[in-house]
Amino acid sequence: MGFAAKYVRVVDAVNYRIGRVMMYSLFIMFGVLLWSSISKTFFVPSLWTLEIAQFLLVAYYILGGPYSMQLGANVRMDLLYANWSAKKKAWFDAFTVLFLIFYLGVLLYGAIDSTTYSFEYNERSPTAWRPQLWPIKVVMCIGIFMMLLQAISELFKDIARIKGEDL
Template identity: 60%
Template sequence: MPGWAIAYVRRIEALNYRVGRLAMYLLFVIMGILLWSSVTKILKVPSLWTLEMAQFTLVAYYLLGAPYSMQMGANVRMDLLYARMPVRRQAVCDMFTVFCLIFYLGVMLWGAVDSTAYSLSIGERAPSAWRPPLWPIKLVISLAFFLLLLQAVAHLIRDVAIIRGVDIPLPFKGGVGR
C-alpha cells in the first residue's frame, strides 16, 4: 500500500476516534437539559428551549458518533454468511457495500451542505416559540456526513489493504482491525 493511503487511514481514524469520544459526552448534556426541563416544570416555570435543544443535541450525539461506530465495527451487519467467510472474502464484500455507502453519503452531504447554505442565506429559524436559528445544527449535520464519508473511504482503503495482504495498524486499541 502506498504511504499516503496508510497515512490517510491513520489520520482519519485518529480524528474520528477523538470526535466520537467527545460526542459520547453529549449524552450528559442531553441529560442535563432534560433534568433542567423537569425542574422548571416542577417549579411551574417551564423553559421554551429545552425540548428543541435536547433534540439538537441528540442529533449531534447520534451523527457525530457514526464515524466512530463505523471504525469500531459497531454497525449492524447480517452475519449469517459473512461471519463464516475468510477475512479476504469479507473485505471484498465490504468493498462492495462501502462503494454503495460512499455514493449514499455523497448525496446526503450534498443535500446537507445545500440545506445549510440555504438556511444561512435566509436566516432560517425553527417554527416554535423559542425560534432558534437552524444553521448551527445543519452545519453539525454537514460536518458529520463529511466525517462519515472520510471514514468510509478509510474503510475502503483498509479493505484493499486486507485483500493485498497488508496490515494497517490501528491508531488506537479496539476497532475493526481483522
C-alpha cells in the same frame, strides 16, 4: 499504500477523538432533560429544553457515527457474513462501502444545499423558541463529511486486507 496508510491514520485519529467527545456529550443532554423536568415541575416550563435536547441528539448521532463505523459497531446481517473468511469479508465490505460512499456524497450535497439556504434566509425553527437552524445544519454537514472520510478509510483498510496487508 503509503498515502492510504497516512490517510487512514489521520482520519481514524480525528474520528476517534470526536467520537470520544460525543460519547460524553450524552451527559449534557441528560442535564438539559433533567432541567426540563425540574422546570416543568417547580418553575415555569422552559421553551428551549426539548429543542436543545433534539439538537444534541442529532450532533451525538451524526458526529458519533464515524467512530461507530471505525469500531465495527455498526449493524450487520451476520447470517452469512460471520462464517466468511477475513478476505471474503474484505471483498464484500469493499464492494458495499462504495454504495455508502455514493449515498454519503448525495447526502452531503443535500446538506450543504440546505445549510446554504438556512444562511441565506436566516431559517428558524417554527417553534415558540424559534432558534436559528444553521448551527445544527453545519454540524450535520461536518458529521456527514467525517462519515464520508471514514467510509473511504474503511475502503482503504479493506483493499489492504484483500492484498494481505494491514493498515
